[in-house]
Amino acid sequence: MDFRPFVRHRDYRRLFAAQFVSSLGSMVTYVALPYQVYRLTGSSLAVGLLGATELVPLLITAFVGGALADAVDRRRVVLASDIGLAAGCIALATHATLAHPTVWPLFAAAAWMSALSGLQRPSLEAMTPRLVGKDELPAVAALGTLRGRTAMILGPALGGMLIATRGLASTYAADLATYVFSFAAVALIRALPAPEGAESPSLERLREGFRYAKSRQELIGTYVVDFVAMIFGMPLALFPALSDRLGGPRVLGLLYTAPAVGALAASLTSRWTTRVHRHGRGVLWAATVWGVGIVAFGMCDALWPALFFLALAGGADCVSGIFRLTMWNQTIPDALRGRLAAIEMVSYMSGPLLGHLEAGAVAAAFGVRASVVSGGVLCVIGVLVCGALLPRFVGYDARVFLKETEARTA
Numbered sequence: 001m002d003f004r005p006f007v008r009h010r011d012y013r014r015l016f017a018a019q020f021v022s023s024l025g026s027m028v029t030y031v032a033l034p035y036q037v038y039r040l041t042g043s044s045l046a047v048g049l050l051g052a053t054e055l056v057p058l059l060i061t062a063f064v065g066g067a068l069a070d071a072v073d074r075r076r077v078v079l080a081s082d083i084g085l086a087a088g089c090i091a092l093a094t095h096a097t098l099a100h101p102t103v104w105p106l107f108a109a110a111a112w113m114s115a116l117s118g119l120q121r122p123s124l125e126a127m128t129p130r131l132v133g134k135d136e137l138p139a140v141a142a143l144g145t146l147r148g149r150t151a152m153i154l155g156p157a158l159g160g161m162l163i164a165t166r167g168l169a170s171t172y173a174a175d176l177a178t179y180v181f182s183f184a185a186v187a188l189i190r191a192l193p194a195p196e197g198a199e200s201p202s203l204e205r206l207r208e209g210f211r212y213a214k215s216r217q218e219l220i221g222t223y224v225v226d227f228v229a230m231i232f233g234m235p236l237a238l239f240p241a242l243s244d245r246l247g248g249p250r251v252l253g254l255l256y257t258a259p260a261v262g263a264l265a266a267s268l269t270s271r272w273t274t275r276v277h278r279h280g281r282g283v284l285w286a287a288t289v290w291g292v293g294i295v296a297f298g299m300c301d302a303l304w305p306a307l308f309f310l311a312l313a314g315g316a317d318c319v320s321g322i323f324r325l326t327m328w329n330q331t332i333p334d335a336l337r338g339r340l341a342a343i344e345m346v347s348y349m350s351g352p353l354l355g356h357l358e359a360g361a362v363a364a365a366f367g368v369r370a371s372v373v374s375g376g377v378l379c380v381i382g383v384l385v386c387g388a389l390l391p392r393f394v395g396y397d398a399r400v401f402l403k404e405t406e407a408r409t410a
Contacts, residue, residue, distance in 0.1 A: 014188050025179065028155050031160060036168055040102070045361060045363075046360075054111060062118035062121075063346075065122040069338025071194050071338075073192055074123035075186060077123040079186055082120070082179050082183040088113040091109050118342075130334070139274070141321075142274075149263035152260030153260040156253045156260070160254075218327060220390065221283070226324065228386060229291065229379050229382070232378040232382060233378075236359070237359045265311070265315055277397050279398060284386070362374060
C-alpha cells in the first residue's frame with residue numbers, strides 16, 4: 001500500500017485515528033444491537049425492521065448534514081455529533097442493565113444514532129480531501145478502505161467476545177469510550193471553514209447538489225450499483241439466526257468479521273488499483289463478484305466454507321469501494337463535497353438497511369437459505385442491468401476526465 005499521505009499530514013493522521021477508533025466502536029454496537037433485538041424477540045424479521053427504523057431518520061438528516069458540511073466548519077459538525085452519539089451509547093448501556101429490558105428503547109436508540117450519523121458523515125467525508133494533496137487521493141481511498149475493513153474485522157470479534165464474557169452493558173460502554181477518543185482527536189485538527197463564497201443551508205442549496213449529481217452519470221452509477229448490490233446481497237440480518245445453529249455469540253462475531261477479512265486482504269494488496277483508470281468497469285466487476293460470493297455462501301452447509309465465500313464477497317466490495325471513492329474525490333468540486341457526500345451516504349447506508357429488511361422478510365416467508373441465495377442472484381442481475389443502462393459510467397476513464405477538467409480550468 002501507499003502510506004505516504006498518512007506519513008506526510010498530521011491532521012490526516014488525527015482524522016484517520018478518530019475514524020478508525022469510532023468505527024471500531026460502532027461495529028461493536030452493530031453486532032450487539034441486532035443481537036439484543038433477536039434475543040428479546042426471537043425474530044429475524046424484527047432484526048430487519050431495526051434496519052428500516054434506522055433508515056427513516058438517516059434519510060431526513062443526511063441531506064441536512066450535507067448542506068451543513070458545505071456551509072460551516074466541518075470539524076464542529078463532527079464534534080457536536082460525537083457528543084450526541086456518546087449519549088446514545090449511554091442510553092443503550094443503561095437499558096441493558098435493566099432486569100426486564102424491552103424492545104422499543106432499542107429501536108429508539110437506533111433511530112437517534114442513525115440520525116446523528118446522517119448529520120456527521122458528510123462532514124467527515126468532506127474533511128479528508130482538504131487535508132491531503134489531490135495526487136494522493138487514490139492512496140487515501142485505499143487507506144480509508146483499510147481503516148474501515150480493519151475496524152469491521154476487530155469490531156465484530158470484540159463485540160462477540162464482550163457479549164459472551166462481559167454482557168451487553170459493557171459492550172455498549174466500550175462504544176462510548178471510542179466516541180470520547182474520537183472527540184479528542186478531531187478537536188486537535190485545525191479549523192476547516194466552509195469554502196469561500198459558501199451560502200447558508202437552504203432547499204435551493206440541496207437542489208444544487210442533486211442537479212450536479214444528476215448531470216454526472218458516472219456518479220449516478222457509483223450510487224446505483226452499490227445500492228443494488230447491498231439491498232439484494234446483504235444477508236447480515238440473518239447472522240443472529242445462523243449463529244444459533246453454528247455456535248452462538250462467538251460464531252456471530254466470525255460471520256460479521258469474515259467479509260472484512262477479505263476486504264482487509266484486498267486493501268493490503270491494493271496498490272494495483274492505482275493503475276486502473278476505468279473505474280466504472282471496475283465497480284461493475286467487483287459488484288458482480290460480491291453477488292456470486294453471496295450465492296455461494298448461501299449454498300454452504302459448513303462454517304468454514306461459508307466464511308471463505310463471505311471473505312471473497314468482502315474483498316470484492318473493498319475493490320468496489322476503492323474505485324468509487326477515487327471517482328468521488330477526483331471529480332467532485334470542494335464546494336459540493338458535503339452535499340454529494342450526503343447523497344453517497346444515503347445510497348451507501350440505505351442499501352444495507354433496506355437489505356436487512358428484505359433479507360428478514362424473505363427468510364420469514366421462505367427460509368434463511370432461500371433468502372441468501374435469491375438475494376445474491378438478484379444482486380448479479382441488478383448489477384448487469386445497471387451496466388446496460390449507464391454507458392457513460394461503464395466508459396468512464398479517469399485519464400480522459402482529468403485532462404478535460406484541466407483544459408476547462410486552464
